Amino acid sequence: MGVVLSRVSNSCRGASREPVDTCQTVSSISDREVNSTDSDNSFIIPVQTKVCESEEVLVPALPVTAYVERGYVTPQQVYNLLNAEAGQPALHDPYYILILDCRSVERYKENHLVTARACVTVIHPQLGCLISCVQLQEFSIILLYAEEGCSPVGSVAARADSPDLQRCFFQLSALGMDPVILQGGFSAFHALYPFLCTPHMVLLEPERRVLTIYPSEILEVTLYQGSAPQASDYRIIKNLHITHVVNATADCPDAFPNMLRYLRLRLSDDGQQDLVEALPLASRFISAALRGDPAGRVLVHCSLGRSRSSAITLAFLMEHRCWSLLHALRWLKERRACTAPNVNFLRQLLTYEEQLFGSRLTSLDDIRL
Template structure:
């Protein structure tokens, strides 16, 4: 038996937007998202890929067909507004029951459907059944590093005007080698950092400029997207450099935070060394041992 924990809306947003070649929602053992509201509420609108739980005459929940709790990496349960684990009710009872069979903590969505839908209305749907092909065609959004402020993604996401609009992005940091002049960027301010994804490439000399640009926009209440070609190495390096600068995170803390947001992020070895040097510059000492296998 595992525990039940609260899941902030931004955490679920990032879980929904993980991808390798395709959205990870295509994986049958990746996410079990359970909506325990009344059927008519579910039919009026729910979070994308959520399944509506049924209730027996004895007041027990009946899981949707084909859900294997034991193999699920993420299990998230939500009602309309629950925001605490202290109050007992259908959502906590359902989560506690699922935790008995799960290998991982079962998450209860803080604020429920109403809060999530208010923050991410573009991830609402009335569709209840998806084919594999439909799941493969889903276009994941950039992950959220700082809620409603800082995002990290790839070139395709940055060149999608619908995503720029949905996330209310006002500034872009382009650390791919592709030109931003070839796509519609609306009213976004753009900082171009043309650096190759190579262990010999120098991103360190760009850290100050990127941090200053990002900081100025966040202080003005504008959301920023940092992106690279594949959204894995260069953009994660700049994102961690900003967290070290802005929040005074150690490299270890910045690494763990970004990895929690995007599980397949991976700066190349040269960039890891540059981040270690940046940690020393910003914090006054080298705190993180980058010789550890996780780096």
């Protein structure tokens, strides 16, 4: 299938000529059609769409991430850690992540990251560790944070800004742990994700099981990927300021048709599902939403948020970030570890990659999950 890439920025394009065939393609649907809806405010894939070849191709680009000081993790990374899923939400496991609030007890009581503990209950400035090394080793992740700060670990500035955090960091390191620090501290995280902060202490498994698990953030505060239950949770939609939804399920209804803009794809997660029309249509819908005035926020979902939604997200990253399938998949899995498009979808994404870039950049062996 040829694709007319009329909505891709010039920085991603290679030398091109005007297409010799002027027939309409899936991805050349006009803005008027993309922004119109049917009676239930959903977008439906056309039953038949003529496809033609285009000579216009993209130039591959590499993902670029902001520099993060050694020993630090960004607020966005912490958001995705708190909402990670692998069979079930990781946060339901009391030994998944140990979060230590290295501010004053008073500030901790006012508000803190969900499931955080005051560091003085675990690490005492003079006495050292109050829980055994064996217990510490049971945690997959140990996260520390102060009120602010992102100076290099151990530097004079860091010790001056957050002495308790630095002391805690090196105490844990001396015990064989590998702690990480929240870049920008509590203030940076709270500015982005106040709904993941609480004045209440949440530690035990029963308390954790009632926590709201949010969709993964794929592109910062713009593109999210998750499950059907998350797409039907008004609290999640409101807190993330979602404006557009790609519903890639076969039978889950659009939850808020009078409030949000929907693209309804009705896909099945099997070896026979054809994505030839869905991929460019979804990419165009997402791009139009993110480039709107004001810019929208998009949630892509299927039933579990693993296969169909991943295929849609990958296609968008390939077309509108000019990333190969391999780089797009690496980016996605770093932000949503449960990403698992089925082999049929992977093969179709490889074909889509070849259509976008004019040649195959990734092999199935590179990306087989």
